[in-house]
Amino acid sequence: MADGLTADSPHLPTPAQIEAYGNGGFRFGGMSHRGSLICLPDGIWAWPVATVKEITLGTLEPALARGDKLDVFLIGVGRDPWPLPERLRTRFRDLGISVDTMATGAAVSTYNILLAEDRRVGAAFIAVG
Numbered sequence: 001m002a003d004g005l006t007a008d009s010p011h012l013p014t015p016a017q018i019e020a021y022g023n024g025g026f027r028f029g030g031m032s033h034r035g036s037l038i039c040l041p042d043g044i045w046a047w048p049v050a051t052v053k054e055i056t057l058g059t060l061e062p063a064l065a066r067g068d069k070l071d072v073f074l075i076g077v078g079r080d081p082w083p084l085p086e087r088l089r090t091r092f093r094d095l096g097i098s099v100d101t102m103a104t105g106a107a108v109s110t111y112n113i114l115l116a117e118d119r120r121v122g123a124a125f126i127a128v129g
Contacts, residue, residue, distance in 0.1 A: 009043075010042070010043025010044055010045045011028075011029075011031065011033055011037075011043070011044050011045060011046065012028065012029040012031070012043055012044045013042065013043045014029075014042075014043060015039060015040075015041060015043075015044070015115055016028045016029040016039075016044060016115075017112045017115060017116070018037075018039075018108045018111065018112060018125070021104060021105065021108050021125070021127070021128065022128060022129070023129065024127050024128070024129050025127055026108075026125065026127065028044060029044070033046065034127070035047070035050075035127050036048070036049050036050065036124070036125060036126050036127045037123075037124070037125050037127075038062055038063065038122075038123070038124040038125075039111065039122055039123045039124070039125070040062060040063060040066055040069075040070075040122045041066060041069040041070065041120065041122065042066070042069075045062070047059070047124050047125070049124070049126055050126065050127070051078070051126070052077050052078065052082045052126070055075065055077075055084075055088070055124075056088075057087075057088065057091060059124075060088065060091075060124070063097075063122050063124065064091060064092070064095060066122065067092075067095035067096070067097055069120060069122075070095075070097050070120050070121070070122045071096075071097065071098065071119065071120040071121070072097065072098045072099075072100075072114060072119060072120065072121045072122070073092060073097050073098070073099045073100075073121070073122045073123065073124075074099075074100055074101075074102065074107045074110055074111050074114075074121070074122075074123040074124075075099065075100070075101045075102075075107065075123070075124050075125075076101075076102065076103065076104030076105070076106070076107030076108060076123065076124065076125035076126055077101050077102070077103065077104065077107075077126055078103070078104055078126045078128055079103055079104070079128055080103075081101075081102075081103070082101055083101065084099060084100075084101045104125050104126055104127070104128050105128075107123055107125055108123075108125060111123040111125075
């Protein structure tokens with residue numbers, strides 16, 4: 001699978017606003033998806049992460065591999081706050097990417113605002129029920 005993503009091709013081959021979230025999934029680009037998502041400059045993919053325990057360098061590799069196309073990367077971690085481990089934060093910093101974790105709802109809102117401002121933003125969102 002390309003770049004550690006769950007499919008070789010994205011659900012949507014372009015960035016898009018997240019129209020809704022909850023009930024274990026997301027709506028974007030006129031479609032819906034059950035499960036977590038990773039949104040990158042070249043598309044939106046399923047993200048094989050259900051809990052913060054699964055956030056690793058490997059599951060974040062798709063974003064890290066696109067470091068030259070990102071200034072900001074947001075991680076929606078579900079409902080409860082979760083600090084990004086320092087080794088992961090350092091990897092983003094080394095690539096010149098600002099990274100922040102927050103509740104999925106806040107991350108979706110922030111992502112949508114930054115995307116509307118044509119910022120170089122990416123995000124990974126853990127689905128919430």
